[in-house]
Amino acid sequence: MKRLCIIFLLILSCNGFAVDYRQFSNPEQQETYETLTSELRCLVCQNQTIADSNAELAADLRRQVYEMIEQGKTKQEILQFMTERYGDFVLYKPPFKGKTGILWIAPVIFLLMGLIAVFLFVRHKKKSSNIGISPEKQEKIRSLLEKGDRS
Amino acid sequence: MLKYIIPLVLFIVLAVFLALGLSLKPGDIPSPFINKPAPSFSAPKLNAPDEKLSQTDLIGKVWLFNVWASWCVSCRSEHPILNQLAQKNAAVIVGLNYKDDPNDAKKWLQTLGNPYTVSIMDQDGRIGIDWGVYGVPETFVIDKKGLIRYKHTGPVTAEDIQKTFLPLIAKLQVES
Numbered sequence: 001m002k003r004l005c006i007i008f009l010l011i012l013s014c015n016g017f018a019v020d021y022r023q024f025s026n027p028e029q030q031e032t033y034e035t036l037t038s039e040l041r042c043l044v045c046q047n048q049t050i051a052d053s054n055a056e057l058a059a060d061l062r063r064q065v066y067e068m069i070e071q072g073k074t075k076q077e078i079l080q081f082m083t084e085r086y087g088d089f090v091l092y093k094p095p096f097k098g099k100t101g102i103l104w105i106a107p108v109i110f111l112l113m114g115l116i117a118v119f120l121f122v123r124h125k126k127k128s129s130n131i132g133i134s135p136e137k138q139e140k141i142r143s144l145l146e147k148g149d150r151s
Numbered sequence: 152m153l154k155y156i157i158p159l160v161l162f163i164v165l166a167v168f169l170a171l172g173l174s175l176k177p178g179d180i181p182s183p184f185i186n187k188p189a190p191s192f193s194a195p196k197l198n199a200p201d202e203k204l205s206q207t208d209l210i211g212k213v214w215l216f217n218v219w220a221s222w223c224v225s226c227r228s229e230h231p232i233l234n235q236l237a238q239k240n241a242a243v244i245v246g247l248n249y250k251d252d253p254n255d256a257k258k259w260l261q262t263l264g265n266p267y268t269v270s271i272m273d274q275d276g277r278i279g280i281d282w283g284v285y286g287v288p289e290t291f292v293i294d295k296k297g298l299i300r301y302k303h304t305g306p307v308t309a310e311d312i313q314k315t316f317l318p319l320i321a322k323l324q325v326e327s
Binding site: 043044046056057060061064083084085086087089 | 177178180181182183190250275276277279280281282283285286
C-alpha cells in the first residue's frame with residue numbers, strides 16, 4: 001500500500017512542466033527563454049505560465065518566444081510583442097499604471113489597515129485593563145478578600 | 152456602538168466585492184486591439200490554396216473575422232447562427248481556419264454549410280498569435296478603414312447578433 005502511494009505521488013509530481021527540446025546558441029539565451037516563459041501567462045489555463053502549461057496555445061507561444069530569441073530580440077521586445085497582442089493580462093508582473101494600480105497598492109493598504117487595527121485594539125485593551133476603580137472600592141475589595149480568608 | 156458598526160461595514164465591503172465578482176467573466180480578456188488597425192496577414196485560401204488573401208484586400212468593406220476549426224466543439228454550436236447571419240448579407244464574413252486539417256475543414260463546411268465569403272488557412276497558428284487569439288471561436292468586427300472595432304470571445308449567440316453585431320455593422324456601413 002505504501003509503495004502504491006509513493007508511485008502515485010511520483011506520477012503526480014511528473015506533470016509539473018511541459019517540456020520541449022530546444023537548442024540555444026548560448027546559455028544567456030536559454031536563461032532569457034526560461035525567465036520569459038515563466039513570466040508569461042497561458043491565456044487558456046489562466047493560472048499557469050506558458051512554461052508549465054500543456055495547452056496548444058502555450059506551446060505556440062513558447063515556439064514564438066524561442067524564435068524571437070534566436071532572431072536576437074531582447075527580452076523587452078518580446079514582452080512588448082506579447083502585450084501588443086494579448087494585453088497586460090499576459091504578464092504575471094503587470095506594469096504599474098492606472099488600471100493595474102489597485103493590484104500593487106491594495107496589499108499595502110491592507111497591511112496598513114491591519115497595523116492600525118492592531119494598534120487600536122492593543123490601546124483599547126490597555127485602557128480597559130485598569131478601569132478606574134476608586135481607592136474606596138479597592139479598599140472594600142481588599143477587606144472582603146481578607147474576611148473571606150478568615151472563614 | 153463602534154462594536155456593531157465595524158463588523159457591519161466589513162460585511163458590506165466584503166458583500167459588495169463578492170457581488171461584483173459574481174458578474175465578472177475571468178475568461179474574457181479585454182482585447183488591446185480595439186480601434187487599432189487589423190494585424191496584417193497574407194494567407195492561402197482554404198478552397199484555393201494557390202490564391203492568397205491579405206487584410207488590405209478588404210479595405211473599404213465592413214467585415215467579420217471569425218476564427219474557427221473543425222476540432223472546436225463550440226464552433227459547431229455557433230455555426231448555424233453564422234449561416235443565418237450570412238443570409239442577411241450584412242457584412243463580408245471571413246473565416247480563419249485555425250490549426251486545422253484542410254480536408255477536415257472542407258468536409259465540415261460541406262456538411263454544415265458555409266457562411267464564409269472566404270476562409271483562409273492558419274495551420275501553425277501564427278496569424279492567431281498576431282490577432283491575440285486564445286480561445287476558439289472568436290469573432291472580430293473590422294470597419295472600412297481596416298480598424299478592429301469589436302471582439303467577441305466564445306460562440307456567438309442569436310442574441311449577440313441581434314443586440315450587438317447587427318447594430319454595430321449597420322453603424323459601420325454608414326461610416327465612410
